[in-house]
Amino acid sequence: MSEKAKDYAGAKLGMWLFLFTEIVLFGGLFLLYAGYLHRYRADFHQAARDLNTLLGGLNTVILLTSSLCVALAVTALERGRQGQCLLSLALTVALGLGFLVNKFFEWSAKFSHGLYPGSAHLHQLPPGQEVFFGLYFAMTGLHGVHVLVGAGLLSTVTLMVRRGRVRQEDFVILENAGLYWHVVDLIWIFLFPLFYLIT
Amino acid sequence: MTEAASPQDSPARGFLTPEPGRGGLASWIFSTDHKRIGLLYLTCIMTLFAVGVCLGLLMRLKLMTPGNTIIAPQTYNAAFTLHGVIMIFLVVIPSIPASFGNILLPLQLGASDVSFPRLNLFSWWLYVTGALVALVSIFTGSGAPDTGWTFYVPFSERTTTNVSVAVLAVLILGFSSILTGLNFITTIHQQRAPGMSWRRLPLLVWSLYATAWIQVLATPILGITTLLIFSERVLHLGLFDPSRGGDPLLYQHLFWIYSHPAVYIMILPAMGVISEIIPVFAHKKIFGYKMIAFSSLAIAFFGSLVWAHHMFTSGMSDVAVLVFSFLTFIVAVPSAIKVFNWLSTLYKGSISLEPPLLYSLGFILMFSIGGLSGLVQGAAGADIHVHDTYFVVAHFHYVIFGGTGLGMFAAMHFWFPKIFGRMYHRGRAAWAFGIIMVGMNTLYFPMFVMGLEGMPRRYYDYLPQFAHAQFISTVGSWVLALGLLLMFHNLYAGLRRGAPAGPNPWGAATLEWSVASPPPKENFPEPPVVSKGPYDFAPREHHV
Ligand SMILES: [Cu+2]
Numbered sequence: 001m002s003e004k005a006k007d008y009a010g011a012k013l014g015m016w017l018f019l020f021t022e023i024v025l026f027g028g029l030f031l032l033y034a035g036y037l038h039r040y041r042a043d044f045h046q047a048a049r050d051l052n053t054l055l056g057g058l059n060t061v062i063l064l065t066s067s068l069c070v071a072l073a074v075t076a077l078e079r080g081r082q083g084q085c086l087l088s089l090a091l092t093v094a095l096g097l098g099f100l101v102n103k104f105f106e107w108s109a110k111f112s113h114g115l116y117p118g119s120a121h122l123h124q125l126p127p128g129q130e131v132f133f134g135l136y137f138a139m140t141g142l143h144g145v146h147v148l149v150g151a152g153l154l155s156t157v158t159l160m161v162r163r164g165r166v167r168q169e170d171f172v173i174l175e176n177a178g179l180y181w182h183v184v185d186l187i188w189i190f191l192f193p194l195f196y197l198i199t
Numbered sequence: 200m201t202e203a204a205s206p207q208d209s210p211a212r213g214f215l216t217p218e219p220g221r222g223g224l225a226s227w228i229f230s231t232d233h234k235r236i237g238l239l240y241l242t243c244i245m246t247l248f249a250v251g252v253c254l255g256l257l258m259r260l261k262l263m264t265p266g267n268t269i270i271a272p273q274t275y276n277a278a279f280t281l282h283g284v285i286m287i288f289l290v291v292i293p294s295i296p297a298s299f300g301n302i303l304l305p306l307q308l309g310a311s312d313v314s315f316p317r318l319n320l321f322s323w324w325l326y327v328t329g330a331l332v333a334l335v336s337i338f339t340g341s342g343a344p345d346t347g348w349t350f351y352v353p354f355s356e357r358t359t360t361n362v363s364v365a366v367l368a369v370l371i372l373g374f375s376s377i378l379t380g381l382n383f384i385t386t387i388h389q390q391r392a393p394g395m396s397w398r399r400l401p402l403l404v405w406s407l408y409a410t411a412w413i414q415v416l417a418t419p420i421l422g423i424t425t426l427l428i429f430s431e432r433v434l435h436l437g438l439f440d441p442s443r444g445g446d447p448l449l450y451q452h453l454f455w456i457y458s459h460p461a462v463y464i465m466i467l468p469a470m471g472v473i474s475e476i477i478p479v480f481a482h483k484k485i486f487g488y489k490m491i492a493f494s495s496l497a498i499a500f501f502g503s504l505v506w507a508h509h510m511f512t513s514g515m516s517d518v519a520v521l522v523f524s525f526l527t528f529i530v531a532v533p534s535a536i537k538v539f540n541w542l543s544t545l546y547k548g549s550i551s552l553e554p555p556l557l558y559s560l561g562f563i564l565m566f567s568i569g570g571l572s573g574l575v576q577g578a579a580g581a582d583i584h585v586h587d588t589y590f591v592v593a594h595f596h597y598v599i600f601g602g603t604g605l606g607m608f609a610a611m612h613f614w615f616p617k618i619f620g621r622m623y624h625r626g627r628a629a630w631a632f633g634i635i636m637v638g639m640n641t642l643y644f645p646m647f648v649m650g651l652e653g654m655p656r657r658y659y660d661y662l663p664q665f666a667h668a669q670f671i672s673t674v675g676s677w678v679l680a681l682g683l684l685l686m687f688h689n690l691y692a693g694l695r696r697g698a699p700a701g702p703n704p705w706g707a708a709t710l711e712w713s714v715a716s717p718p719p720k721e722n723f724p725e726p727p728v729v730s731k732g733p734y735d736f737a738p739r740e741h742h743v
Contacts, residue, residue, distance in 0.1 A: 010314045010389040017381045021419045028423035028453055032438060035449050118435030127444025134436040134443070138427070 008172055015176040019183045022146070026187055029139050033194060036131050043128020048199045050115070051136070055106045056196035059099050060188065066095035067185040070154070070178045080168040082161060089158040092181065096151040103144055136195055143187055150184045153177050213620065213717030231316035234718060236323050237301030238618070244298055245687075247289045247330065252683065254282040256676055259642070263673040265661055272659045276345035277360070279657055281337060283348025284365065288372045289330055291603055292461060295468035296414075297326070297379055299610045300407050302618060304383060306711035306718060307401045309392025309727040314385040318378055325375035329368045336364035347657060349458070352439040352450045356431045363432045366425040373421045376464075380414025383407055392710075394729035401709045401733040402491050406471025409495040413460045413467075417503065421457035424450070451513055455506035463502040465599055466566075467495055469606025470537055473559045476613050477541050479707045480556035481548025484734045487540040494533035501530045511582045520579045527577035534570055538563060553705070554628035558609035561636055565601025569594055572647065590650025596643045608635075608686065615690065616700030620716040623693025631689060634682030641675025709733045 037044050073088035114121030117137050122130050157177045160166040166174050214234045218226040227235055258278050261269050270278065301319065305312050313319050337343040340361035346354055355362050387400075387408050400408075427450075430436050437443030439450045478485040485491065507515060507523040515523075541563060550556070572594040576582045585591065616622050645668035646654075654665050661669060703712040710727060711718065 007314060007389055010385050013388060014315060014318075014381055014385045017384060017415050021377050021381075021415055024416060024419035025423050028420045028427075028456075031453070032449055035446070036444075039446075040444065117430075118437070123443065129444075130437060131444040134438045134445070137434075138430060138436055138438065142426075 006170065006172075011172045011176065015179055019179060022180075022183055023187075026139070026142070029135070029142070030190070033135055033139070036128070036135065037198075040126075040128025040131060043126050044132050045199055047125070047129040047132035048195060048197075050110075050113075051196050052106060052109070053196045053199075055102060056192055059102050060192050062095050062099045062102070063185045063188050066092045066099070067182055069095065070181045074171070074175055074178050077161065077166070077168060077171045077174055082167070085161055085174075086158060089154055089161065093151050093154050093158065096147055096154070096181075099147055100144060100151075103140070139191055140195070143184070143191060146184045146187070150177075150181050153180060211620070211715060211717075213715055214720045215619070215717050216720070229320070231312070231320050232720060233305050233312050233316065233319060234302050234618075236319050237298050237303075239323055240293060240301060240326070241298035243327065243330065244290055244294055247285055251282055251286040251290055252680065254278050254285070256680060258282065259673040259676040261659075262661070262669050264670070265663065265666055267660075273342070273345065275659045276657075277337075277343035280344045280347050284333065284344070284369070287348050287461075288369055289326075289333065291465045291599055292372070292376055293326060293379070294465070294603060294607050295472060295610060296383070296407055296410055296464075297323075299472070299607075299614060300379075300383065300403075300468060303614065303711055304386060304404060304407060305390065306714070306722055307404050307709050307733075308387065308390055309395055309710050309723065309729060310386065310390035311722050312390075313382050314389055315382050319382055322375045322378035322382070325371055325378070329372035329375060332364060332371060333368035336361045336368060340364065349454060350425075350428055351454075352428070352431070352447045353441070355428055356440065363429055366428045370422055370425040370429075373418045373425070376414050377418045377422075380411035380418070383411040384415065387411075392727045392729055398489075399729055399732050400492070402474035402485065402488070402495075403468070403471035403709075405492040406467045406474070406495045409499040410464050410467045413464050413499050413503070417457050417460040417464075420453060421461075424453045424457065427453070448510070448513060451510050452507065455509045459506040459509065460499075460503050462599070463498055465603045466606075467498060469562065469603045469610075470495070472606045472610045472613070473541060473562055474537070475707075475709065476555045476559045476609055477544050478734045479613075479705050479736075480551050480553055480559075481545050482551070482706070482736055483544060483548040484732075484736070485540070486543035486546075487536075488732075488734070490536055491540050494536045497533040498530060501526060501533070505530055505577075508577055508582070511579055512586045524577055524579040524582075528574065531570065531574060531577075538567060553612075554623075554625055554632060555609050555613035555705070557629055557632045558605050558612060561632065562602060562605040562609060565597050565605060565639065569597030569599075569601055572597065585650055587656055588650035589646040589654045589656055592656050593643045593646035593650060596639075596646075601639060601643075605635075608632075611690065613705070614711075615693065616697075616704050617711055617716050617718070619694055619697075620700055621693055621697030622700040622704060623689050623697055627685065627689040631682050631686035634685060635679060636682075638675050638677070638679030638682050642672050642679050643675070645669070645672045645675075706736060708736050 069088045069092040073085045073092065076082075076084040076088060110116065115133055116122070117134065122133055125133075154177055157166060157174050160173065214232060217223065227239060230236065257270065258275065261275055261278075301313070304310075340363075342360040344358075344362050344365040345360050346358060346362055350362065350366060355366075387404060391400075427436070427438060431439060437445050439445045439447050441447065474485060474491055505523055505527045507519060508527045511520055511524075541559075572590070576585055576591060576594065612623070612628055649665050649668045649672075650656075652664070654661060654668075700716055702714065702716050705712075708731070710723075710729070710733075713727070714723060
């Protein structure tokens, strides 16, 4: 792509299309969620009580803050403040990893209570609750993978900013990585109430 | 134009010229040139098509006589599964967009390449990876997948065959398809030459545009569906397992939300090809340009809302059945608009019956039969009778082989002189077309009859009453294979020894014909400025 003039609008359009596909990917799971919530309303309410709203809420705050950080990083580079941009990016990645650590503790607690996909304990619960936890692990798991990918992406971009490959005159890669991170955040904004707050 | 020419007077090689400094193969598989990537796709697709055809011939051979012959039931199950998976995901879905779309889209837009050339190469690599993983699924684990290409639960969760690896292959192929679609949409928006307004876009571009939107918006659902089957098998999530509260019907919904629109990924580009060919050989401006362009978008839109017509017998509310049945009939309208516009273009045209037009006419005939038989299944009542019978198999092969397949062959014969700079033997191409048409109809038409009489699809054996039709159908498969061999041999011979074709042998007016054949590496020596429509033909100066 280097041999021709950089197509800024094209790069943004391509990224937006990719983000659509991410949303549709999760859309399939949201569709399943809707179907099963309709069928097992009471079971879903009951099962949601087992989730730790405090940990979930904390993770929501963490992700929202990280979204702010990545937005600040973009603005900083736009104004030519490379150091500030690097700091904000590092903070974003750190918050993303913090989210995953939190998630790790949350999942381990569930596992130690015998709540994991295919467990015998889960099989004794009413079918609706088993489906709830199936969806819980599928959706938060897939989201977790996206957080991991996003953190990796932002780390790479951080390196590129440091080496001056992404700079004030040409920062569409940073912008696109930021957009990806916002979408990851956005998906969590929907996951959080659907699993933690429907008690 | 003469057919015979000495091999010495070879035309300039354009983008086919070997690159200095780079090894032969490396200059292809690491090239970001859209034309080379398109040819890479074409080669892979045609190779896998040959594999799929062989599997089909094997099944037909088994079904020629009733009883336990040639292959065991489990092998037969694997054969129809692999035939489906290979033909759908590795051949028909990428077919025209990935090969001819890649080669022609930038040329028709007057651009030097697609928007993201490296992403384009990456998506070809994904395609190859997917094909290799599919291959692995056949030869490893405890047996090749035996679920059918639809991977229906609960069987796909419980079978011990290698379904987990096969769905991963489909996932990777889906990702490849998404990236191609994303690239095409961006290219069409961003890379049009000055003067190439939306109303001057060739109709192939319009159809690729509509296709690309379906690829981008529907394929992720295939991704999540295959991912879920994989997790069901490996992690035992239980989301589709009735004993764990799951519902297999929701799997069918997810699967068809992708897989119905996918048939428009398959057919729309072929319709675009036909819309390019017909005006050229009628030597007449296309009739109803706007309606053809618009109907592509309409098919893409309504086609996304009809998926549950595959599930009339699966269990749904009557309201849902009626709504989906009604919407299915709606999709037939834009399809019919196209057919009528093509026929109106031919009407009072100055027709030259060259091979590309022959294949296009074949497309119209086969697609009309296939499309109308689709309405029999779209009608909720009639579907109960023909559901899961040979009728469906016949319908699908008329639409997809008779439609997309012949569309692809039409494209091959139309753009062959452009891509390779040489002409094939046109008389032999016409003969091959005739044999293919006879073979195809002999092969598939008896299936309509058997389906109406109740022959279920995917069965290893059958009642004596079907013996005659099954036999005729198998003979048809041999005729078809013969026609295909003749066609490919003729094209190959043209590739090696054909007479130089010149830049514009058909007198077409879209931009790719304004450059040399094969096109130069950079496409346009001078950036083109477009001042006329894609079907404003020059007065005819040559007689063929
Ligand atoms: Cu359908």
